[in-house]
Amino acid sequence: MRGMGTVAKRADAVKQSEALNLKQTAEYMWPYIWAFKGRVLLALAALLAAKAATLYLPYALKLIIDDLDPSLNSVVTLPLAFLLFYGALRFGSVFFGEVRDALFSRVTEHAMRKVGLRVFNHLHQLELSFHLDRQTGGISRDIERGTNGISFLMRFLMFNIVPTLLEILLVAVIFALLFSYWYALLTFVAVALYVAFTFYVTEWRNKYIREANQADSATNSRAVDSLLNYETVKYFNNEAYEERTYDQFLAHWETAKLKNRMSLLALNSGQALIIALAITLMMWMAAQGVLDKELTLGDLAMVNAYMLQLFIPLNFLGFVYREIRRSLTDLENMLGLLKKEAAIKDKAQAPQLQLPQGRIEFKQVHFSYQPGRPILNGLSFVVEPGQKLAIVGASGAGKSTIARLLYRFYDIHSGAIEIDGQDIRDVTQHSLRQSIAIVPQDTVLFNTSIRENIRYGKPDASEAEVDQVIKMAHLEAFIQSLPQGDQTLVGERGLKVSGGEKQRIAIARVLLKGSPILIFDEATSALDSNSEAAILQALAELAEHHTSLVIAHRLSTIIDADNILVMHQGAVAEAGTHQQLLAKQGLYAQLWAKQQEAKIKAE
Structure with a gap:
């Protein structure tokens, strides 16, 4: 709890230093408002018309009362014209107010859409560490409250604060001129x-x-x-x-x-x-x-009506003031997300990754997530085109970090990571990630249908392409067993399907993406023996004719690898085929013996 308090205080300090004011907010929102300048000008015209009607109402009431006052008129008749005029003003004040709201709501909603979309896109550009450090729910609430804050500020500044100040000024002028x-x-x-x-x-x-x-x-x-x-x-x-x-x-x-x-x-x-x-x-x-x-009795009624008319909108002043402050804070939090600079950026005029072969090389790579806690210490290895390289080692040895670095979720501290001789820091992130596909340890699915989750690998894929990868991933039997087939919803985070089924969906998604480099990040570690055997067969078929990197915990899943690296304290301790490593009687042989012993006990 102490840590949480410290973080909260630090965040508050940052917020205070970057606090927004109305002027800054107006400057930020102005381009979005002026994009619909026609609507804005019409809304302002409707606002002025509504205010004019409202200001004329007490005067029309005065005319009616004075016309009915026997002391001012020898013959008192029904002031029909004044009554109709009063009714028209009453209707006009409401009607023009509604027209103003209808016109300006389009401007407000467009601004909310554009700003929300801009923040959403920016968040996807930020590095992985930002998202690991932040609570996703907190970010979504920042966006939601920020866009709502935009709506509130635009509506109340345009339709409440400014008109009320204008009305106060005009009423004072009327009083000074008439009385x-x-x-x-x-x-x-x-x-x-x-x-x-x-x-x-x-x-x-x-x-x-x-x-x-x-x-x-x-x-x-x-x-x-x-x-x-x-x-x-x-x-x-x-x-x-x-x-x-x-x-x-x-x-x-x-x-x-x-x-x-x-x-x-x-x-x-x-x-x-x-x-x-x-x-x-x-x-x-x-x-x-x-x-x-x-003065006349009509003047008396007019003074009363003007004063009541003035203080009715002011009754909401406390609420408006409090909400404006809250909206500014909410908007400040959302815009603070936009101010966050991405740590991983493409170089200016960075070229697309060219991938004639698919050779991967790590050259003396050093990396740590936090200062003083190195993860990789001078890691070097090569994955030849079409080769299957397996990486094993104890927890914390840096196995999964290799996949994250290859995707360039983080930048290394020193050394180089090259694909076909091109440093991945010199090419665009989009082309790099387009060339790599991964079957992760824990496949997270969207809460949509099985088919839509598979199509996520290539959103513009044809129906025939999706059907083909379903067959290749051996998903047909499972899909046919479901009442709704591939339109079955998988539930939030894919909780309605088993681990083996999720992995098959992940394999189909990777097949559809069609990337030449594949990563299998402990893709069978959470599966039972029967599911593991089926998934291993599918993974073996998937890896054919691809350069593949297999990060494994169970050594039995990588005995067919062309080369196996044994990681220890962020570096390669041993390397070779399964048989070669067993013959060395080193770390790999020890791990193999422990896992075989555990397997025998489990049986």
Whole structure:
């Protein structure tokens, strides 16, 4: 837990140093907004029309009241024109607001799509170590919250903050022109007090909101953890203990929610007091004007309507302010992903990998994941074209690291890795990885059909090509046994199919990719003996006429290899065929003896 706290503090420090503000956000979002400048300009026109209708409403109400006032008119009649005008303004304020939303939503959604796609593509360009260090769920939440933050900022800045400020200014101008500057001054003072109070109290409330959210998350996590461990609870008769523990979490949540509610009461009450004082003082001034024959009853109603109209959008100010801050943080987290530079990059004007033969050579390769913990120490070996090279050794000897380096998921510290005489750091990553296919130890499948998982090896493959590799991977019998055939869904991470079936799917996928270099990374280590025998036959057929690298744990699976390397402490300790290594009576012979002894005991 200490480590987690340290990481969290370090991340917070980074975030603070890179904190976004509205100006930076606007500069970043402007190209996406201006891409639809026609829609933006029409949305602004609709916004102005909606605001104009809204501002005219209190004035139309004044005209109706004054027309019905006997003290101003000797003959009082129904002001039909004014009533129709008022109705039209009321409809127009809503209609033009809806038109504005409809026009601008396309701009917002396009920006969310483009930014989300840009982040998604960028994440695929980052090195493997970045993804191993980050939680995938956290990254997806950063993207989701970031794109939602874009939507919120664009909508509320365009349709709430800016229009409200414009309305305050225009109402103050109207008061100054129609009545006196005292009305305008009082309006500004009231709004300033309201805004200052809202910002101050919202900042004070944030600690209670965070406490309530944390308590809610902790309570939910505890409940889920307890239910996921249902069997363990039953094994130890700890239902009462779980109930007491959960109730403690609920009690903390209840207390936190109470603080949150009371702080909200303080915010709403203070806002209501400022509004009430401002409107009361304004109405007192207007009422005195009516008594002094300087204003009409319509003017009195208009002042009241304008003040109410002003403070209705300001009622949401605390929420908007808090959400803008949250949206800026969410957007900052997402854009922080874009700022992350890829550690593995193609050189400028890097050529495509040319593969006339498929010869692989490691030359004095040194590599470590972390300083002070070397994995490979001057590793050198050659895989001749069409040859099958096996690599064995104890756990931690660096076997799987070789496959990662060949794919250039990491760059080596010194030495060189060459394919047909070309350093893999000098060619494009795309052409390098297109030339290599792998059957991994743990094949991870997408939650789609068997056929779509096979087609992933070559998304544009024809139906005939997919059918052919299904036959070559000996998948036909298995697929025909399923009610839905190759349209059967494999489940999340392929959990609905067995290990042997997953490996066959992986083999079919590799066959479809058609790469000249193959890697088998302990492809049978998790299988039982019967499945292993069937998969080994399929792997042997797959490896024909290919340069292949086999990383193995079970030595019985690589006795037919053209050459076997025995790894020890990041270097080659022994090399030769199966028979040659047994004759040496070295590390390989010891490993072979141990595995044969274990096999006999298991039988």
